[in-house]
Amino acid sequence: MELFAPPDVPEIRAGDDLAALVDERVELRADDVLCVASTVVSKAEGRTVDLDDVTAGDRARAIADRLERVTGDAKDPRFAQVVLDESADLVMEAPFILSQTHFGHVTVNAGIDRSNVPEADLLLLPEDPSGSARRLHEELGVPVVVTDTCGRPFRHGQRGVTIGWAGMPASRDWRGETDRDGRELGVTVESVVDELAAAANLLTGEGDGGTPFVVVRGFEFGEHGGSDNLFREYDDDLIRQALQEWEFPG
Structure with missing residues (x-):
């Protein structure tokens, strides 16, 4: 092979x-x-997703606030909202988001990527x-x-x-x-x-x-x-x- x-x-x-x-x-x-x-x-x-097009809901803001307290790093609630949108279920919300995608894969942040995306903020699975x-x-x-x-x-x-x-x-x-x-x-x-x-x-x-x-x-x-x-x-x-x-x- x-x-x-x-x-x-x-x-x-x-x-x-x-x-x-x-x-x-x-x-x-x-x-x-x-x-x-x-x-x-x-x-x-x-x-692809541009964060300017995302409005964070109450749960996303609460998750981002908690992650910021836990990690000491600023967290964008709009990113948390996109993770929620791409998730069928959250397994963990802290110290990081571990989620199940709608097709069954369990991964961090619903597999959303920020690298090698030249024309947008985020790349979804x-x-x-x-x-x-x-x-x-x-x-x-x-x-x-x-x-x-x-x-x-x-x-x-x-x-x-x-x-x-x-x-x-x-x-x-x-x-x-x-x-x-x-x-x-x-x-x-x-x-x-x-x-x-x-x-x-x-x-x-x-x-x-x-x-x-x-x-x-x-x-x-x-x-x-x-x-x-x-x-x-x-x-x-x-x-x-x-x-x-x-x-x-x-």
């Missing part, structure tokens, strides 16, 4: 045809998976990342993974994760198969789309590289069962339940 980033990708703007941009730069093969940074998907779909992946998959004929980066509980640093996918299962389901000693596996479900996203993030990077597309060539899913369960439901997420019951002392 190998990974490479198609070169010379221009700044993406609303309305740009991402499939055509990829098609112009690489001849995709049947054994390819295309990983696409959510940043360019959002830009092409016009998912795609409204429906799997829908975006599906459209690209239908146009390009290969599996597509839409990636983002986020932090990890219990570890420092960020890594690439998948927020949308199409053309392949999200996970390999090893349950019912056996290890080398013949013991049956009972719980192992491997999130291959997250693993592909993390590998692709080694090439896309986090700064000004301008490499939002990564082709994974030669990946084989193998003879395994597949699963599309990626985001945990609330009743099955013990960590989320505990965080929502916890109150930050500040």
